[in-house]
Amino acid sequence: MNEAIAERVPPLAGDIPSETFESLCERTFPKVYAYVAALLRDRSAAEDVTAQAFERAYRKRRGYKASRGTPEQWIFGIARNAALDELRKRKRRANLEVDHEDVEAPTTEDHAELALRREAVRAALGGLDGHERDLVALKFMGGLSNAEIARVLGTSESNAGTRLHRTITKLREACHERA
Amino acid sequence: MSEHDALIESELRAVDEALATGTARGETALERELGELALALAAEAVEPDPDFSAELGERVRAGFPRTPRASRIPRPRLPSLPKLRRPPMIALAGAASVLAALAVAVSLQGRGENEDMPGTTGGAADAPSLAAPREGELERGPKSGSQDGAGSSSALPADEVGPVPPTPPGGGGAAGGFAPGERERRIERSAMLTLAAPSDGLDRVADAIVTVTDRYEGFVLRSSVSTGDEGTTGGDFELRIPADRLQAALRDLSKLGDVRARSQSGQDVTRDFVSAADRLEAARAERRSLLRRLENADSDTEAEAIRRRLDLTAAEINGLRGQLRDLRLRTDFATVSVILEERDGDEGSDGSGSNGGLREALDDALESLSGSVEILVRALGVAIPLSLLAALLWLGGRSLRRRRREAALS
Numbered sequence: 001m002n003e004a005i006a007e008r009v010p011p012l013a014g015d016i017p018s019e020t021f022e023s024l025c026e027r028t029f030p031k032v033y034a035y036v037a038a039l040l041r042d043r044s045a046a047e048d049v050t051a052q053a054f055e056r057a058y059r060k061r062r063g064y065k066a067s068r069g070t071p072e073q074w075i076f077g078i079a080r081n082a083a084l085d086e087l088r089k090r091k092r093r094a095n096l097e098v099d100h101e102d103v104e105a106p107t108t109e110d111h112a113e114l115a116l117r118r119e120a121v122r123a124a125l126g127g128l129d130g131h132e133r134d135l136v137a138l139k140f141m142g143g144l145s146n147a148e149i150a151r152v153l154g155t156s157e158s159n160a161g162t163r164l165h166r167t168i169t170k171l172r173e174a175c176h177e178r179a
Numbered sequence: 180m181s182e183h184d185a186l187i188e189s190e191l192r193a194v195d196e197a198l199a200t201g202t203a204r205g206e207t208a209l210e211r212e213l214g215e216l217a218l219a220l221a222a223e224a225v226e227p228d229p230d231f232s233a234e235l236g237e238r239v240r241a242g243f244p245r246t247p248r249a250s251r252i253p254r255p256r257l258p259s260l261p262k263l264r265r266p267p268m269i270a271l272a273g274a275a276s277v278l279a280a281l282a283v284a285v286s287l288q289g290r291g292e293n294e295d296m297p298g299t300t301g302g303a304a305d306a307p308s309l310a311a312p313r314e315g316e317l318e319r320g321p322k323s324g325s326q327d328g329a330g331s332s333s334a335l336p337a338d339e340v341g342p343v344p345p346t347p348p349g350g351g352g353a354a355g356g357f358a359p360g361e362r363e364r365r366i367e368r369s370a371m372l373t374l375a376a377p378s379d380g381l382d383r384v385a386d387a388i389v390t391v392t393d394r395y396e397g398f399v400l401r402s403s404v405s406t407g408d409e410g411t412t413g414g415d416f417e418l419r420i421p422a423d424r425l426q427a428a429l430r431d432l433s434k435l436g437d438v439r440a441r442s443q444s445g446q447d448v449t450r451d452f453v454s455a456a457d458r459l460e461a462a463r464a465e466r467r468s469l470l471r472r473l474e475n476a477d478s479d480t481e482a483e484a485i486r487r488r489l490d491l492t493a494a495e496i497n498g499l500r501g502q503l504r505d506l507r508l509r510t511d512f513a514t515v516s517v518i519l520e521e522r523d524g525d526e527g528s529d530g531s532g533s534n535g536g537l538r539e540a541l542d543d544a545l546e547s548l549s550g551s552v553e554i555l556v557r558a559l560g561v562a563i564p565l566s567l568l569a570a571l572l573w574l575g576g577r578s579l580r581r582r583r584r585e586a587a588l589s
Contacts, residue, residue: 025239029232034224047231054235055243087587121219130588140198140220146191154581165187168194172216 021061024071025054031142032079038137039083049086053079069151076142076152080134087130124174132167139164272569280561281554365452365506368422368513370429370443374436375522377539378412385414387435388517392418395428397512404519414519419512428515437522452506459499466492 032053037046057078064074128136138149150160193210194217197203203214238244376384385404392399397420404414420428433441469489476482 022239026236029235030227031224033227037225038223043225043228046225047228050227051231051235051238054239058239058243081584084584084587088584091587117219118222121216121223125220125223131585134588136220140217141224143198143221145195161191162187165191168190168213168216171220172212175216 021058028072028075032075035137035142036079036083038141039134040086045086049082050079053082056082073148073151076144080152120175120178123178124171127174135164135167276565276569277562280558280565283561364447365449365510367446367448367509368425370425370513371516372429372432373440373518373520375439375520376436378521381414381519381521384435384519388416388432391428391431392420395420395424397421412521416517418515418517420515422511422513425513432517439520448506448510455499455502455506459496459503462492462496462499466496
């Protein structure tokens with residue numbers, strides 16, 4: 001990023017004055033997008049929501065407080081709220097379930113075993129409810145630690161860990177049943 | 180930590196290790212399986228479209244310029260208020276609640292003061308400083324019942340005060356004061372004033388009372404100034420002030436100290452005056468007649484009888500003239516009783532005027548401070564519940580928003 005742009009994009013408040021919003025965006029954008037896409041199961045909507053989340057974060061960047069968590073948690077919190085708002089809009093439109101799951105389908109080059117495993121995992125993911133899907137998306141697509149997940153969800157770390165373990169167990173059992 | 184918790188922790192650790200290393204290596208088959216599942220789940224993460232990534236990167240670098248979307252239907256824009264961020268809004272809300280609290284506190288304070296107004300309840304003696312009543316205002320303070328009668332109704336100008344019944348001097352009885360049809364009315368006026376002054380200023384006020392009396396061409400009928408061990412403690416004055424200058428004199432007298440009580444009353448003695456004047460004229464006419472009859476008396480016996488009647492008439496004339504003179508004096512000059520007291524709570528001083536002034540200043544400052552504290556306490560009494568209510572509403576709204584969002588996952 002050149003210096004002129006750096007001036008227009010001021011650093012975040014809090015304890016990390018050296019990190020600009022742009023570098024934070026570059027660092028977190030793929031994970032945030034993956035998380036939102038997993039939650040919404042709609043790539044097009046995920047792009048809109050991700051862009052919206054980063055714009056919200058940009059407008060509110062002066063309100064960031066390091067005492068409330070890391071910048072990643074802050075960004076994920078905003079993205080989660082934006083994704084939930086999008087889900088609410090869909091509910092209001094009576095589309096309670098997304099009817100076109102257009103996340104990546106297995107490619108033909110995948111090995112058969114790998115393809116079967118991915119299919120089983122996707123089927124197991126499809127059996128999760130919204131809260132469990134949210135948890136899995138934060139952990140495996142967003143790449144957050146249990147402590148960070150707890151911060152984003154506004155709960156304790158032990159509670160987040162217990163819920164995550166329960167969800168993983170449920171996924172594992174679902175995969176076994178399918179196998 | 181229970182065995183179950185330890186099991187959960189070890190399994191979650193296996194998941195984290197697999198995600199961190201990219202390989203599923205665990206001590207047990209379950210841990211390895213969990214690691215593989217974790218890697219499979221992580222592999223489900225979709226990558227953003229490169230075009231979208233580039234576009235978002237551009238927008239970030241450009242600072243998210245606000246561009247209207249072409250797809251949106253343009254709506255007429257209402258004049259928008261300047262967008263405020265949350266901290267100013269909170270500050271504004273706080274300032275508004277504090278202002279509201281202050282307004283309520285001040286109004287409560289004002290109401291409390293009105294309730295304590297001494298003149299309205301007759302508790303003037305409790306008031307450290309009673310403002311001088313308006314000219315012509317009657318009967319304020321604890322002494323109000325001592326002189327009033329039918330004519331002492333309040334809020335009438337002194338010149339319109341009706342007759343006061345007690346003991347008419349001419350023996351006319353309760354109904355003897357009023358003389359219908361008489362143009363020039365004779366009103367006997369009296370006033371009572373209780374003044375309070377600092378103990379070291381009583382002598383000065385006593386002198387000033389005499390000065391004011393002289394200024395209005397009145398005279399001091401009686402005066403007494405009492406002294407205690409440490410100096411003057413009070414005084415009592417009976418003044419005669421020309422009736423037409425009574426109000427001005429009372430106004431000046433009221434300025435000499437704190438007015439504790441002030442009352443006025445008036446008694447219409449016109450009928451007594453007219454009656455006495457008529458009887459005097461009749462007596463004089465009789466005397467003239469008797470004198471003529473005496474000149475024409477035919478015998479000593481007749482003359483002696485006329486002289487005896489002349490003596491009686493002369494005595495009657497003298498009595499009536501004295502009565503008229505007394506009535507004139509009482510109506511031309513108002514009686515003003517002034518009681519001078521030491522101010523409550525004033526412990527006297529060592530004679531140093533500057534010490535008294537300093538004490539007064541300190542008293543005033545303390546009074547102002549206590550008033551400010553009182554207002555502050557009242558304001559806090561309103562602001563704290565308002566703030567708590569606002570905080571509860573804010574927390575409730577936040578919780579509701581959060582629940583609504585979470586409901587999208589259900």
